[in-house]
Amino acid sequence: MRYFYQAVLFGILFVSLLSCTEKKEKKTSDDGRTLVEVSAIYEAENDRHLFKTETDTIPAGWTTFRFINQSPMVHFLFFDYLPKGKTSEDLLSEISPVFQESSYLLMEGKQDSAQEVFSKLPDWFGKVVFRGGAGFVSPGQTTETTLFMKPGSYVMECYIKTADGTFHWTKGMTRDLHVTSDTTEVQPPQSPSVVVTTTDDGLDIEGEISPGKHLVKVQFNEENPGMIARDVHIAKLGENDNPEDIKSWIDFNNAQGLVSTAEDPAPTTFIGGTHEMPKGNTAYFTVELEPGRYAWISEQPVSKATFKEFTVSSESEY
Structure with missing residues (x-):
């Protein structure tokens, strides 16, 4: 009889633990949407980005x-829908x-060859x-991006580069995400304070900018x-940040573009956004804004229409 009660107790504990595990996996936001937490980490001993x-x-x-x-490097979360x-x-x-070979050729100054290699795709x-993802985020920063996820198979990746032009996904920064056909009925976020529209001419921005979330x-x-279509990111500009350096760094076609190291993560601080x-x-x-200088920026091509500075003050209007 004692073993019977022990078996029953074990079963109860197992079900309880299973229930806790399921609840842990099915996190939701305050508005009831599925919440997925993803951390970018660096294993220095293995030189792995994960x-x-x-x-x-x-x-x-x-x-x-x-x-x-x-x-200690800049990262982002980019979704490939397969x-x-x-x-x-x-x-x-x-x-x-193919993309990695192109990057190495760019590093060697072989622009034409870097473009020609795409014929191997x-x-x-x-x-x-390309179905969006969390935008550029500097070390120590956190951002939240909300997307409608269609059923199917996705790959999460980061294509920030090391100093020699190696993409982070080559260093391990990819993960699978499977989206089932069961569809939640939760609505998208409501009452945005800023609306950005990407067009062939650049970024159209509407809304009033003030301190706060x-x-x-x-x-x-x-x-x-x-x-690569237009994406949308926000940079918090330091007093000495040079817009031309930022435009050059974020240009995918620039050999030194998107290179982030622990010693020099980026020429500015990125605080979030979304990919194309x-x-x-x-x-x-x-995004949480405090008084200071900021810029809207799109990854490429960067021009006056896709790099727009703005200032947030206690009585700021965009």
């Missing part, structure tokens, strides 16, 4: 990604090496869809995006 998360499967629907940069039948192994073996690359709505509306999505999609992100 995403740390407890979640690899979520239901479809509006999802908030809380991205925490615990690394065509049916393709896996992260296919992406890393057939597509990623497989035909199915054209079916990979802001919900930014980003509407993607480019008719003719290139390989196809026309007609919408993303949201939150």
Whole structure:
């Protein structure tokens, strides 16, 4: 009889632990949306850049990604939506090496060869869809980005580079994310204080900027995006930050662009944003602003229309 009660007790404990585990995996935001926490970490002893998360499967629907940069370098969270039948192994073996080769050629000053190498991309690359993600985040910063996640298979990646042009995903910074067909009925974030629209001409920005927490709505509306469409990020400018240095650093086609080291993470402080999505999609992100200089910036091409400075003061209007 004693063993019977022990077995019953063990069963109760097991179910209880299982229940706690399920609750831990199914985090939700204050508004009821699925919440996925992802941390960027760096293992110096192995020279590895990694995403740390407890979640690899979520239901479809509006999802908030809380991205925490615990690394001494700049990072971001970028989503590749894979065509049916393709896996992260296919992406890393057939597509990623082409981009890596191009990066190394850029470092060698071989601009033409760096462009020509893209002819090696497989035909199915054209079916990979870039579906947003948490924007550029400097060391010690945290951001939240909310996206509608369609069912299917995604790869999370970061393509910030080391000093020799090696992308972080080559150093381990990729993770799978599976989105099931079960769709939540939760609505998108409401009442944004700022609305940014991407167009072929640049970034259109509406809203009043003041100190405090802001919900930014980003509407993607480019008719003719290139390989990398416009994304939207916010930089908190220091007193001596040079806009030209920032534009050069964030340019994907620049050999030294997107290079981040522990000694020199970036020429400014990035505090969040969202990556590109196809026309007609919408993303949201939150940002905490205090008095000071800031800039809206798009990864490329960077011009007056995609680098817009603004100042936040106690009585600031955009």
